[in-house]
Amino acid sequence: MDKSTGRPTKKKVVAVVGGGLVGALNACFFAKRGFNVEVFESREDIRQAKVVKGRSINLALSHRGRQALKHVGLEEKIVSQGIPMHARMIHSPSGKQSPIPYGKKGQVIFAPSEAETYPNTKLNFEHKLHDWTAETGLMTFEQIKADLIVGCDGAFSAIRKQFLRRSRFNYSQTYIPHGYMELTMPPINGQFAMKPNYLHIWPRNTFMMIALPNLDKTFTCTLFMPFEEFEKITTGDEVIEFFQKYFPDTIPLIGSDALRRDYFRLPAQAMVSVKCSPYHINDKCVLMGDAAHAVVPFYGQGMNAGFEDCIVFDEIMEQFNEDFSSVLPEYTRVRVPDDHAIADLAMYNYIEMRAHVNSKWFLFRKHVDNILHFIMPRTIIPLYTMVTFTRTRYHEAVERWHWQDKVRHLSIFLFPAGGHFTPLNISHSERHCLRFTEGNSKTSAVGFHN
Numbered sequence: 001m002d003k004s005t006g007r008p009t010k011k012k013v014v015a016v017v018g019g020g021l022v023g024a025l026n027a028c029f030f031a032k033r034g035f036n037v038e039v040f041e042s043r044e045d046i047r048q049a050k051v052v053k054g055r056s057i058n059l060a061l062s063h064r065g066r067q068a069l070k071h072v073g074l075e076e077k078i079v080s081q082g083i084p085m086h087a088r089m090i091h092s093p094s095g096k097q098s099p100i101p102y103g104k105k106g107q108v109i110f111a112p113s114e115a116e117t118y119p120n121t122k123l124n125f126e127h128k129l130h131d132w133t134a135e136t137g138l139m140t141f142e143q144i145k146a147d148l149i150v151g152c153d154g155a156f157s158a159i160r161k162q163f164l165r166r167s168r169f170n171y172s173q174t175y176i177p178h179g180y181m182e183l184t185m186p187p188i189n190g191q192f193a194m195k196p197n198y199l200h201i202w203p204r205n206t207f208m209m210i211a212l213p214n215l216d217k218t219f220t221c222t223l224f225m226p227f228e229e230f231e232k233i234t235t236g237d238e239v240i241e242f243f244q245k246y247f248p249d250t251i252p253l254i255g256s257d258a259l260r261r262d263y264f265r266l267p268a269q270a271m272v273s274v275k276c277s278p279y280h281i282n283d284k285c286v287l288m289g290d291a292a293h294a295v296v297p298f299y300g301q302g303m304n305a306g307f308e309d310c311i312v313f314d315e316i317m318e319q320f321n322e323d324f325s326s327v328l329p330e331y332t333r334v335r336v337p338d339d340h341a342i343a344d345l346a347m348y349n350y351i352e353m354r355a356h357v358n359s360k361w362f363l364f365r366k367h368v369d370n371i372l373h374f375i376m377p378r379t380i381i382p383l384y385t386m387v388t389f390t391r392t393r394y395h396e397a398v399e400r401w402h403w404q405d406k407v408r409h410l411s412i413f414l415f416p417a418g419g420h421f422t423p424l425n426i427s428h429s430e431r432h433c434l435r436f437t438e439g440n441s442k443t444s445a446v447g448f449h450n
Contacts, residue, residue, distance in 0.1 A: 015040065015137075015146035018153030021059075022289030022306035026150055027121050028072040029314050033322070037121040038144070042153075058212040058220050060085075060300030062388045068307035071314065083213045089198035095249040099198065100366070133162075137284050148324055149285040152306075155274050155294035160287060163276070171276040176296060176347070178207070179227050179268030185254050187217035193253045194219065201353060202247050208354035209247055221254065224354070230268040236260030271296045273343050277336045280328035288313065293339035298350040301342050301387065308391070309335065341394040345387065372407065380404055 014030045016023045019041030030037045061082055069075040088100040137146045151159030155173075163169045185193050192213060194200060200211040200219070207225035214220060233242055239259050243251050251259065274294035280286045289306035313331050320326040352362070372380040381404075386397035 011036065012147035013038065013145070014148045014150060015144060016150045016152055017159050018151065018157075018289070018291065019043075020152065020154065020289075021303055022309065023150075023152035025068060025072070025074075025307055026152055026288060026310050026313075028074070029310050030150075031121045032072055033314075033317065035148075038146070039121065040144075058214075058222070059303045062300065062304050064301075064391055065304035065307040067391060068311040071311055081215070083215065084197055085199050085212075086197045087199070089195065089200045091200060091202045091247075091249060093204075093246065093248070100363075135282075135284070148283075151285065151287040151291045152289045153291055155272055155290045157287065157291035159285065160276065160291055162285075163281065163287070166281065169276065169278070172274070173294075174273045176271050176273070176350070177226050178224050178350075179230060179270055181223045181225075181230065181263070181266070181268045183221040183223065183254055183259065183262050185211060185219035185221050185250070186258075188253075190217065192217050192219070202250070203354050204246050205354060209250070210353075221250065224350070225268070227268060233263070236263075239263045273347065275340055275343055277340075278329075278332040279335060280332050283324035283328055286313070286328050286331060292335075293343055295343045295346040296350060297346070298353055299342065299346040299387065301346065305339060305342050305394075309339075338394040341398045342387070345383075345394070345398065369404075372404075380407065 012035055014035045014037050016027050016030070016037060016039045019027075019039045023039060023041070027037045027039050061079070066075050066079065069078050090098045090100060092098070137149060138144075149159065151157050153159055160171075164171060187193060194211065196213040202209040207223070207229060209221055209223045211219040211221045233239055236259075240251070240256055243259060272294055273296050274290070274292075276287070276292060279288070279292050288309040290302070292309070293305065295302045295305065312335055313327070316327050316330050316334065320330065369380070369382050373382060373385075381400070383397060383401040383404075386392045386400065387394065392400075
């Protein structure tokens, strides 16, 4: 026991399984607290690999993720590798472009190099977990024993398989009927082919394409579409015909030859949403990131939710004096409702992105939201603002959003024919119940979105 702090002597071993985004950041959090950390990753070290195989998808870094990075001194270093995004840019079939402002987004690359800067951290690549025991913390790579096992090994987690063998563990996974395919839009004369500080969206009701900028002046274009629609396109001519019908403005920017070639380079990839609970077994193991809550990518919160897992766990460690027997159950209690909420929001946002942004009613509701937020900035806060610009708990943001939806519908009927707004009379109790995000609502300028 450390007499100066009252905490246990920090000699415990924490094994982080999975060296991706959340695993690498978690290693930094534990190392900063003085634990001896070992990170185990089944893949080779991508920093030394000549060719990195696998799928990719652009990532959005917002306030929640930035706060976690800031806690370990990495915020500015990571943000400097991203591109700020100010708004959605909606592309109609005719080629008309219409911006819908919301903030800034940025892609980010987070390498395990940062975890390795801590002398009490060891990285182990090409170590695939074969089995582990919850009672003793014994793991079979070779023979590894740890005081705490942290499962950050993705949506198809090997750590989580042990949870499935135990009673009272709830688990579900849902594949959406849509897949995704990535295409590249090259620079034109060394410059971006489109305005770079936007999330470009081509919404087509049952499917859509988005484009996000990269540091090398290219855009990554991602086509989201039902698998059966992908499978209908079997020749290069059919690819061009499809793009000519739905995305004609992109053909000269991507290039006909590139479209014919790249469409068939890889098959459309699946997207899965995972929910489970609890996130822990006794005081020996805890799940974080996609291992606990894989989400579809349509709210830009997958990485941010995973990073927030790290800082929430660290805050609970502080609260319970690093006593794993108290920390792990509390982490489950706090985090499960939030992660389930963002999983549901991500599903909803896909419908909004591919269909609702084409609706005049949707745009009118957005306009009403902005008016209400202007008149009552501490009472009416857009859902996107709460999710992206603050650390308001996800499930509380959803509850508030549903309440505000009722206010919005009521306000629509309070507009007189002349178009002047009649202020709402909100009761004292209603105002009081909404104050839980007032402190956070002022933090929007901090996030990568503004």
